[in-house]
Amino acid sequence: MRPSTREWLSARSHVHTDFDAADLVTRLEAKGESVAVVVPARNEAATVGDVVAGLRRELVETQPLVHELVVIDSDSTDDTARVAADAGATVHRAADIAPHLGAHPGKGEALWKSLFVTTADLLVFVDADLTEWGPHFVTGLVGAMTADPGTLLVKGWYDRVMDVPGRAPSTEGGRVTELVARPALDLWWPELAGVVQPLAGEWAARRSLMESLTVPTGYGIEIASLLDTHTRHGLDAIAQVDLGARAHRHQRDHDLAVMAAELLAVVHARRHGEPVDVAVASETLEQFTREGGWRTRPVPLRQRPPATTQPGYPAGAR
Numbered sequence: 178m179r180p181s182t183r184e185w186l187s188a189r190s191h192v193h194t195d196f197d198a199a200d201l202v203t204r205l206e207a208k209g210e211s212v213a214v215v216v217p218a219r220n221e222a223a224t225v226g227d228v229v230a231g232l233r234r235e236l237v238e239t240q241p242l243v244h245e246l247v248v249i250d251s252d253s254t255d256d257t258a259r260v261a262a263d264a265g266a267t268v269h270r271a272a273d274i275a276p277h278l279g280a281h282p283g284k285g286e287a288l289w290k291s292l293f294v295t296t297a298d299l300l301v302f303v304d305a306d307l308t309e310w311g312p313h314f315v316t317g318l319v320g321a322m323t324a325d326p327g328t329l330l331v332k333g334w335y336d337r338v339m340d341v342p343g344r345a346p347s348t349e350g351g352r353v354t355e356l357v358a359r360p361a362l363d364l365w366w367p368e369l370a371g372v373v374q375p376l377a378g379e380w381a382a383r384r385s386l387m388e389s390l391t392v393p394t395g396y397g398i399e400i401a402s403l404l405d406t407h408t409r410h411g412l413d414a415i416a417q418v419d420l421g422a423r424a425h426r427h428q429r430d431h432d433l434a435v436m437a438a439e440l441l442a443v444v445h446a447r448r449h450g451e452p453v454d455v456a457v458a459s460e461t462l463e464q465f466t467r468e469g470g471w472r473t474r475p476v477p478l479r480q481r482p483p484a485t486t487q488p489g490y491p492a493g494a495r
């Protein structure tokens with residue numbers, strides 16, 4: 178490991194137990210800063226209610242740490258929006274936000290659109306499919322973000338619980354993280370080799386950073402935001418926080434392969450300073466199963482420009 182990474186690990190690594198919600202409320206009040214929690218959700222009716230209700234109870238009602246609790250419904254065809262609203266979130270359909278800018282599918286699109294319906298200084302992202310988690314995810318991320326004035330982006334990290342029927346539970350989850358994202362960072366951005374969970378869906382960013390980034394509309398958003406923050410602002414603009422353990426709904430290997438292809442395209446594009454769709458020779462992935470034969474899967478490669486460059490941003494200026 179590079180000396181600069183070792184130094185970063187000792188200076189910019191935190192543990193969620195270092196932070197207490199009541200202390201953070203006082204700290205944020207003194208700074209005049211506010212927090213939005215943004216939960217992107219596509220067909221997560223089974224879990225989004227627990228996530229929203231838990232955050233609302235602990236971090237809105239018990240301690241007023243979170244000022245905006247927003248679910249971005251990403252083209253769900255199930256009851257996600259109703260469940261999230263019943264649990265106490267403000268719910269927006271991604272496609273209805275800033276309609277003059279069009280609509281694309283994907284998680285990155287949902288997070289990018291969230292900039293148009295929130296106003297807080299600090300944005301905390303939390304996935305909607307969590308089955309093992311806690312409000313300390315948000316407390317830890319906000320604590321790490323406010324621990325040092327130079328921090329612009331915080332990644333959560335945790336044991337990745339893998340709990341699938343027919344197999345003993347383990348902490349060997351995070352297949353794309355371990356097989357694609359971390360190797361790519363180590364090979365080409367070795368300063369970032371200390372980031373334990375570069376794809377963590379639980380992360381925080383200053384609005385000023387987020388609105389300046391070019392954002393892949395699909396699953397490339399996490400790796401792109403990490404790389405772009407590092408390139409523009411340096412390693413010390415990034416921190417990470419130990420959040421304990423996390424479990425979520427697992428995707429199938431062939432679906433994760435599409436995610437992996439997207440990440441590879443983003444990595445290649447960032448290495449060569451190109452738009453993602455220019456960096457690839459093909460925009461599809463061919464997958465084979467004996468039962469189903471060949472199937473062509475599109476790889477999402479669109480990007481959204483920095484929100485600050487968009488007509489109607491910020492929303493109040495419209």
Ligand SMILES: O=c1ccn([C@@H]2O[C@H](COP(=O)(O)OP(=O)(O)O[C@H]3O[C@H](CO)[C@@H](O)[C@H](O)[C@H]3O)[C@@H](O)[C@H]2O)c(=O)[nH]1
Pocket residue numbers: 216217218219220221249251282283284287303304305306353376377378379396397398399400425426428436
């Ligand atoms: O089109 C989509 C797809 C997903 N999601 C939501 O995004 C979150 C994460 O999606 P998921 O399918 O659970 O991704 P993972 O398989 O968990 O992928 C990991 O790796 C991705 C790529 O970096 C990250 O975006 C994820 O947060 C991270 O958990 C969930 O709340 C989804 O409902 C959307 O809002 N829109």
Ligand SMILES: O=C(O)[C@H](O)COP(=O)(O)O
Pocket residue numbers: 337338339349350351352353354355376426427428433
């Ligand atoms: O981070 C990852 O690699 C993806 O979320 C997949 O995680 P899983 O292998 O635990 O389902």
